[in-house]
Amino acid sequence: MRYNFQEIERKWQERWEKDELYTIPDFSPNPKYYCLEMFPYPSGKLHMGHMRNYAIGDVVARSKTMQGYNVLHPMGWDAFGLPAENAAIKHGNIHPADWTIENINTMRRQLKQLGFSYDWRREFATCHPGYYKWTQWLFLQFYHRGLAYKKKAAVNWCPSCATVLANEQVKEGACERCKHEVEKRELAQWFLKITAYAEKLLNDLGQLKGWPDKVKIMQEHWIGRSEGVKIKFKVEELAEEIEVFTTRPDTLFGVTYLVLAPEHPLVEKLLAGKEQAGAVRAFIRRVRNLSEIMRTATTVEKEGIFTGAYCLNTLSQEQIPIYIANYVLLEYGTGAVMGVPAHDQRDFEFAQKYKLPVKVVIQPVNLKDTESDSLTAAYLGEGVMVNSGPFNGLPSEEGKKAISEYLEAKGLGCRQVNYRLRDWLISRQRYWGAPIPVVYCTKCGQVPVPEKDLPVLLPREVAFKPTGQSPLADCAAFLHTTCPKCGGPAQRETDTMDTFICSSWYYYRFTGPREEKGPWDKKKADVWLPVDQYIGGVEHAILHLLYARFFTKFLYDLGLISNTEPFTNMLTQGMVLKDGAKMSKSKGNVVSPEEMVNAYGADTVRLFVLFAAPPERDLEWSEQGVEGCSRFLNRVWRLVTAEWDLQNISSGKRKAEPKGINQTFRRLTHQTIKKITEDTTKRFNFNTALSAIMELVNALYQYKEVPETDRDPEVAKEALESVLLLLAPFAPHITEELWELTGHQESIHKQPWPIYDPALIVEDEITIVVQING
Incomplete structure (x- = not known):
């Protein structure tokens, strides 16, 4: 049946x-969850x-x-x-x-x-005004504290979606949503200063004991904290300095070239009057069209071009060439990188490609006289400093500190903490988002909308064609307003907020x-x-x-x-x-x-997605598996409605503790309660919890075969009710129906969770394997 x-x-x-x-009530004597x-x-x-x-x-x-x-x-x-x-x-x-x-x-x-x-x-x-009013209010809290700002920036632009993308929304050089190749454009955009919280975001990962390690590691890498030194490299011909951040000041004597981002502000000055200028500018145009992700991907070939200019190695005072390369980004660090080919693999490969000198300055402790010409790869480890003037012979870890102190004392650098994390770009040139509550007045400039005037409502009548600017810019009724400060004519901000704000x-x-x-x-x-x-x-x-x-x-x-x-x-x-x-x-x-619900029922489909694999693992869909879960629920239905008369099963209070088969079966019931309690509420191993319920159901069918005179009705009732109570969170409908059919008035979902007796789950006998004399 x-x-x-x-x-x-x-x-x-x-x-x-x-x-x-x-x-549920907000205030209750019960603990919250x-x-x-x-x-x-x-x-x-x-x-x-x-x-x-x-x-x-x-x-x-x-x-x-x-x-x-x-x-x-x-x-x-x-x-x-x-x-x-x-x-x-x-x-x-x-x-x-x-x-x-x-x-x-x-x-x-x-x-x-x-x-x-x-x-x-x-x-x-x-998208309801009652919600996005407060999204706008929160934006203003950031704004008033200097944590929301607008600036021109090179941004990720998706031509297909006609909008800006945050760095995190670009995957392998393509738009995460539509997969179109992403371009770089310079636009005035709104940002939230998430970098102001970089240290807290990183340090507090340690508090998240209940988070998967892989998630915390991903966040740690994205925040990307690094301690190092910002060093000044002098460009004599311009009387300018190029600042470089490095975590390896101990390798400074090994710097044989410098690399700038194509967007670096000194590039045009460096190119002035150089015969390479035309070729360099063509290279820059090509590279700037690539997305940040494409430029920094490990699989993308590192390309560079010599500017014709030189700077001085800060410590050795040797002249070193200045290159521009695709892998250096203005947004990271200072937009300039020092090339240490003997001790950085990327720098080594770049130096090999462009025939740049390699200078060993860290000698492995167990090796002698590592020659630059004999290197087939960069040496990345620690060791003893060599070819480093007065710092020769120092362990490289000590050398980091000594060189940092020297640079600071001479005004040639300063110690600094850097983060990979960038400020959060939140502007979107689209309609369907929360409007940014700012207006622009010719007299007052940028003015935040007063809180009393929130929400700034989205107009309904707009054209949705992607033009590169927000559809709100073409809606006169939305665009034109009055300045809340002076009362003069003003225009609203037409970008909307990134939906991740919501x-x-x-x-x-x-x-x-x-x-x-x-x-x-x-x-x-x-x-x-x-x-x-x-x-x-x-x-x-x-x-x-x-x-x-x-x-x-x-x-x-x-x-x-x-x-x-x-x-x-x-x-x-x-x-x-x-x-x-x-x-x-x-x-x-x-x-x-x-x-699937129409074919098998909600309880069956729920059961399958919980039973087929542990939650953190991928689940392979199987209609045979769904059918198996359906058969199990039908077995539960028959067990309660046909095999056992649960309403009349009990003969009153138990007069004596169960013995023999009844004791064994009751122990199984309490062992099952313990396992499912732990699997369901502590470990979230729902698949093994369901397996345990299935085993108890099978055992109940077997227990039914025991002669009635040998069965303890209270043991059977406890087991049957436990099956329904333990199964209720997984299959709420069928258990609710069976609970009612067996004479209960209140919902099964309001019943207390079964509690196991620790004394009952201990086995009377256990087998111990003992080896004597080998």
Whole structure:
């Protein structure tokens, strides 16, 4: 007998909504637990990646609720972004707002169909004025503290999307979204000064004990802290100095050339009157069209060109040539790099290519007289300083300190800490985003919009063709305004904000989504924050997770929150694959969650994505696996409805402790409770937890074969109820139905989590292998 999943799932979804089962109070005597999955972009329909992410979060939320926590488990929509605008361009008859709302309605229906335990009263979309008003307000907090600024900069430009991209949105020289090759352009852009928080962002990674090491390592590398010395190289013919940052001052005597970024401000002065000037300028034009990622990729050939100019080695006073190369960027360090071919592999290869001298200045301790001509690769290790004048014979580590002190004493350099992290470029030349709340007045200049005038609303009537400037620039009703300072004519900023701004603070808004006096109520935020468990893809390790940490630290400094990190624990789930590849329309291997739910039921599909692989691993889609999960749920249904009469199974209070087979079976029940408790709430090994439930179900079928006179009804009842309670977070509909069928009045999802007895899980006998006399 198969159970009617359509009828049962529809029944309980309607009942839960009517009873407001998942509506939770902000203030409760129970301990709080904030469980959050990364909210989705409303692209149209749920995909299996969504399904897996939210199924994981729902098990965590439901099990924590049963363990006595007051659980906040909300859902909303990361609703601004380019796809909505592109849909308007493509179809011509649909507005981005309408497209977005239509998709939200579809995806909300699908999420409810899956039975996720969200508190839907807290739902919001970032494109709603009630939300982006506070996004704009937060921008102004950065602005008033000098952390939001506008400047001309060489930026990543996607010709296809006709907008600027942050460095993190460029992958292997192409736009992360549309895969078009990215160009470099110089535009006036808005930035947030994330570099002001570089030290805190790096140091506080140590607090994140509940984060995967790989995520912390990725952030550490992206921030890229390095200690070194900024050294001055004199250009005698110009009476100018070129500053270079290095972490290896001990190799300074080995510098045999200098390399500048094509954008370096001294380039034109260096080229004046040089016969190489024409060729150098042509090289610069070619290189500047390449994206930053392309120029620094390890797979890209390092190219350079001699400028015809020279500078002096700061210590040896030898003349060394100045080159321009594709791998040096103005935005990193000082835009100039010293070439030490004997002790840096990239420099060695560059020197070999352009026949530049190689000078050994660090001698390995166990070798003697390493000759430059005999090197086949750079020596990167430590050793003893040679060919370094008065510093000869010093261990290289001591040499770093000695040379740094010498340079500082002579005014030739200074010790410095550098970061790879750049300020966050947030301007986007598109319509569907939060408007930047700034106006430009001919009299007053750049003026922030007063907080009382927020939100700056997006106009509805705009043209969406990508022209290289925001569609808002062609909307007179939006563009022309009055200066809030002098009352004269002014124009609004027409760029909108990067959508990562919206997602950098949304987890706070869930604590008070209808709050009108501020972005959140601090009392409520202090109750709920930080998020106890955050769940999402590792692809967000640098972008979203770093930006969220930055926002949190800034908001803490403002006194708006009491936590310094947004997420205590982080789980990064793997992808859902089919035929060994990530599901995508282009590969034709997409499986629709909705179609699977219609065919097998929500509980079955949930069970499969939780059972088929550990959360952090990629999951290979298998319809046979789905069918297996369906068979298991039907076995549970038969076990409770046909094999055992749970309502009448108990004969009253147990008169004596179980013995024999009953004792063995009760021990198995308590061992299963222990394993599933640990696997579900501590280790998140949902696949092994489900395996343990399946084993207990099999054991119950076997226990049923024991003669009735030998069975203890209380042992059977405890085991059956434990199966339903332990399975409830994974398969909420069927367990709710069976709980009701067996005579229980209150929802199974409001029942306490089963507790194992430590004394019962100990085996009476164990086998010990002993070896005697070999």
